[in-house]
Amino acid sequence: MTQTTDNTPRAGRQQLVVALHQYGGILVSLVLLCVIFTLLNERFMTVANLTNILQQVAVVAIAAFGMTWVILLGEIDLSIGSIIAVAGMAGAQALAFGVGFVPALLFTLAAGALMGLINGVLTAKLALPSFIVTVATMGIYRGFVSLPTNGAPAMISDASWTAIGSDRLAGIPIIIWIVGVLFIFNHVLLSRTTFGRRTYLTGGNREAALYSGIKVDRLKIAIFTLSGVMAAISGILLSSRLYSAQTNAGMSYELDAIAAAVLGGTSLAGGVGTMVGTLIGALIIGVMNNGMNMLSVPYFYQLIVKGLVILVAVWLDVRAKRRQG
């Protein structure tokens, strides 16, 4: 993979216009939600609560970064909720086995990479639709989670592991640092490297990508593996926040990750989308969950409102883009 940089000289103002053009619709939704919640509850716009939201959104946001890559290719990964659970359990088992913090971490990431690799190979080499492949592996991985403990949750008492989810570094929760670093990593990889450009090209037009010499199969496998690793990191954060690996962890989080990516302007047809958009999309979901909790909206109404807000936000975004054309 060659590292290239975008050297086009751009005025800061021009960049701002481009950013507004791209994210205007979705940013309006996020700001609107924040304003509404701030007006309705005095505790919403506090540092303590904003920190809360970022921590709560971390697991879905990181999984959504991986999902964005997959969707950019025009594929889908429905197994990430299960990978999140397997990762937590893999970490818990490695720690219980006494391998120590760092090896357990590496083992967990490797497990995530392997599960993603399997998705990628099945999709690329057997030419199966990724929807079907990952529906199948979603079940398979979910089954594996329960094997070590027969369905029971596994406690995690390793201090370093639980520190990831609860400690602070320079006054900011470690979990937020991790989201930040992974956001920058994925953003740069997508927008500043050939790997990223190939992904856009392949997702936009598979035939053209093949003719221009892109090894589409290899790219697909790499991206599913990346998605698996991202989900594994989500699983590590989740298990460290919960002091335990739950066998039902991450259930249906793949849908939240898809919603975050699509809210952020990623096209399910492939070829269109950014990490910035996905981050904003994840924040919208997090702000909604937290804001409605702060307002004590009954749970079933929360589900209804969440669905409606996703519809309206995507509609606003699509409309804004159509106008600016």
Add this chain to the structure above:
Amino acid sequence: MTFKKALPALLTTVALTMGGAAFADGIGASLLTQQHPFYIELADAMKAEAKAKGVALEVSIANQDLNKQLADVEDFIVKGVDVIVISPVDSQGVAAAIAKADAAGIKVVTVDVPAAEAKVTSHIGTDNYTGGVKAGELMAEVLGGKGKVAIIDYPTVQSVVARVEGFKKALESHPEIEIVAQQTGITRAEALAVSQNMLQANPEITGIFGFGDDAALAAAVAVKSAGLEDQVRVIGFDGMEEARNAVDTNPVMVGVIQQFPQEMGKTAIDTAVDVIAGKEVPAEQPIVPGVYTRK
């Protein structure tokens, strides 16, 4: 309140330094689910008692997701409630939520499911072990002291484990009763499949104990479809309306151990109110379940 709107920066600083000062007084309750009659009755009883005592109560539903429960508790902490009532999604994993409340100086009361690894101010729950013993005694009585028994369990939930332990303990004094199968069936659909499999594998089964109403009702259906109504007797645990009706009308369902969610919810709120008032509360408040048989 006006000065806060004028000085949002000050507000932020205040919030930062105080970490979770009390703006919203009252009780925050994080309940496991709202899709089970037991929890609906529990929540209704809590709301009624809170109203009677004139204390503010907010209820969040974790929907069986521990991560959502943690987020709900975090949001209660930011809101600054006085006491948090939790019915844990998982008795061990709830430690994270309790630790956060502890760090913020907010006392926690658990209801129904106890916390395994963390200390709470008080726990109000069914005495599941005693309930299990009562189920076992009823089973022995119904079977006339001999027979082959199957159990539908849910091994990840501590309260269910205690029920099954109690059930087995009671049967120990009846050496002619043999436990021939023990399988997991969490939902009604799973319990139905599991019951059918157990009856298939052990056609000589004469009694089935379901860890909950759903499991027992499913077992009764399996018994009927296997045409074993004259041979097999089923006992459940929870005692919601549907199961009580079944006990009244279906000869296969001979009894159900009845929990008292109303009493539990009322006691939880009374305990929380006492905690707010600074009174001492007992660490354990077991609610002994009853036995419901045909009238």
